[in-house]
Amino acid sequence: MNPETLPDDGDHGADQGAWALVRASQAGDMDAFSLLFDRYYDVVFRYVLFRMGDRILAEDITQETFLRALRRISSVNYQGKDIGAWFVTIARNLIFDHVKSSRYRLETTTAEMVEISPPTGGPEQQVLDGATNDELLRCVRKLNPDQQQCIELRFLQGLSVAETARIMDRNEGAVKALQHRAVRRLAQLLPEGLR
Incomplete structure (x- = not known):
């Protein structure tokens, strides 16, 4: 479904607000993306921190998550879910990539x-x-x-x-x-x- 044609029925107010920010970001509004960053940073960071157990690494992966999201914001489409699920999916993929890389040591702090x-x-x-x-x-x-x-x-x-x-x-x-x-x-x- 195209994000410009979001349904009004069945959407929660927060979802509509978040998807309005996505549409604005897709139109080039960096302030809108900044608001998405502020809204979802803690959710993504805590997800990564729990998985990785390293605060500095979690900060790095969280930052990379939002960089990738910014680069790919034009490709995201409304699928009836909160945009936060998309950010968490990007973070999960980055964690998998990191774990598969040779730099990752199997120790958990x-x-x-x-x-x-x-x-x-x-x-x-x-x-x-x-x-x-x-x-x-x-x-x-x-x-x-x-x-x-x-x-x-x-x-x-x-x-x-x-x-x-x-x-x-x-x-x-x-x-x-x-x-x-x-x-x-x-x-x-x-x-x-x-x-």
């Missing part, structure tokens, strides 16, 4: 993940929080890819069920069911003391 939440105590508590975080991320990585993405979007990025459904191209009921199964599976995977 999770210290940056602890920085997302404020410190709750002294050094002993920080060590315990870090170990808990490491174990939780290890268990999340044992989930199937759909469950991983659902947990990441809902809990690490803090997206609503509706936002998660749009990005995953599912209905809200399916996301709720997927989240329920993922949380139940995580409870089975976590060691007794962390449940």
Whole structure:
């Protein structure tokens, strides 16, 4: 479907606003693309950070995501989804490319993940929080890819069920069911003391 002929019925206000920015960007309005960048940067960054576990690398990949999006903005068409799903898809492809490259070493740093939440105590508590975080991320990585993405979007990025459904191209009921199964599976995977 051509983005100039967006349907008015069935669109959410936020989706219409985002696609209006896409149309303006396609017409050469760089301020509109800047607004898209501001709106979706955090979603893309958190997605990449969770996957890569390295804050600096996540910033680089997120920046490259938006550079590619800017170069390809004229090719994107409305498909009934939030434009954020397109940005996340670009980021996912960049992550795959990076992982396949010889520069990527199979080590994961999770210290940056602890920085997302404020410190709750002294050094002993920080060590315990870090170990808990490491174990939780290890268990999340044992989930199937759909469950991983659902947990990441809902809990690490803090997206609503509706936002998660749009990005995953599912209905809200399916996301709720997927989240329920993922949380139940995580409870089975976590060691007794962390449940």
